[in-house]
Amino acid sequence: MNESGLIHRSLWLVASFLLACGGAAASTTEGVAEETGLRYWEWQDDGILFRLTQRLPDQTRAFFLARGFDRADADFIATQCVFQSMFKNTGTLDGEVVIDLENWEVRTGQGQSMLMTRDTWRAAPELQDAPAAAMIALEWSLLPTHQTYEPNDYNWGMTSYGLPPGSTFDLEFSWSREARRFSRVLTGVECPADIDPQPEQSE
Numbered sequence: 064m065n066e067s068g069l070i071h072r073s074l075w076l077v078a079s080f081l082l083a084c085g086g087a088a089a090s091t092t093e094g095v096a097e098e099t100g101l102r103y104w105e106w107q108d109d110g111i112l113f114r115l116t117q118r119l120p121d122q123t124r125a126f127f128l129a130r131g132f133d134r135a136d137a138d139f140i141a142t143q144c145v146f147q148s149m150f151k152n153t154g155t156l157d158g159e160v161v162i163d164l165e166n167w168e169v170r171t172g173q174g175q176s177m178l179m180t181r182d183t184w185r186a187a188p189e190l191q192d193a194p195a196a197a198m199i200a201l202e203w204s205l206l207p208t209h210q211t212y213e214p215n216d217y218n219w220g221m222t223s224y225g226l227p228p229g230s231t232f233d234l235e236f237s238w239s240r241e242a243r244r245f246s247r248v249l250t251g252v253e254c255p256a257d258i259d260p261q262p263e264q265s266e
Contacts, residue, residue, distance in 0.1 A: 091249065104249045106182075110156030114237060115249065116147040118221070120228055120257040125205075131197035139189045140201065143179060144224040144232075144254035148206050151217030160212045161239045169224050170233040179223040180208040228257035 095101065101117040122143035124196035128134065130250040169176045175185070180201050184190065190198065206220030226232060231253050237246035 075175065078147055090247075093251075095096055101255070102253065103251050106249060107153070109245060109247070110153055110240065111160060111238060112149070112151040112153050112217070113249075114149045115222070115234075115252060116149075117253070117255045118145050118147050120145075121254050123221075127197070127201065131168035131194045131195075132201075136190055136197075138191050139187075140223075142230070142257055144226040144230060145221050146224070146252075147219065148222040149217060149219050150212070151205065151211070152212035154214035157214075158241045159214070161238075162210050162212075162237070164206065164208045164222070166237050166244075168235040170235065171226065171227070171230065174224060179225045181205055183225075183255065184223075184262055224254065226254050228254055230254045 069106075077190050088108055090231055092105040092107070094103055094105075095105060096116065101119070103116040105112070105114040120141040121147045121193065124137045126138040127140050150162060164180050168177050169178060180185075184205070185198070188237075190201075198241055204221050205216070207213050210218065212218075224230075224232060224234075230253060233244055234249045234252055236249065237244055239245070
């Protein structure tokens with residue numbers, strides 16, 4: 064191939080890459096929920112819908128205080144970057160969808176890590192003295208680690224990313240359909256900041 068041909072091929076490859084990136088970006092929506100003012104990140108394409116919505120740490124703290132955790136444990140859970148999450152097989156493509164949160168990856172400037180799944184929380188040393196009933200409530204509030212979705216099936220649950228309030232991360236999430244694995248990335252996801260609901264009183 065001559066030099067002119069190499070240039071044309073290079074330009075074609077760059078254009079193809081940009082088009083692919085543009086298509087991926089068009090499938091991602093960021094916004095603010097009108098009723099709460101909280102931000103969300105949503106992917107809808109490839110026959111699935113996946114949405115992350117911020118939860119204020121104080122919301123999560125209150126939720127788990129009401130389920131039997133003491134203040135220290137509720138504070139620990141609330142400050143692990145917890146989101147409300149929804150995953151759906153939209154039924155626009157054939158076949159069931161399978162997710163495995165153990166294959167999802169959290170990316171920050173400090174490296175990569177896994178989500179805090181049900182197994183992670185169950186083994187957390189900070190919660191080993193928590194009441195059994197409270198731990199069951201925590202487990203069932205989370206998005207299942209492994210889940211199969213028939214067409215139009217969906218569910219909600221919390222997901223947690225083990226990052227301090229105010230952190231920003233990218234999330235590579237994945238799913239399988241007809242034994243083929245797919246992955247996409249939500250970029251610039253922000254853990255909401257924490258506001259201490261009980262500030263210390265000055266003497």
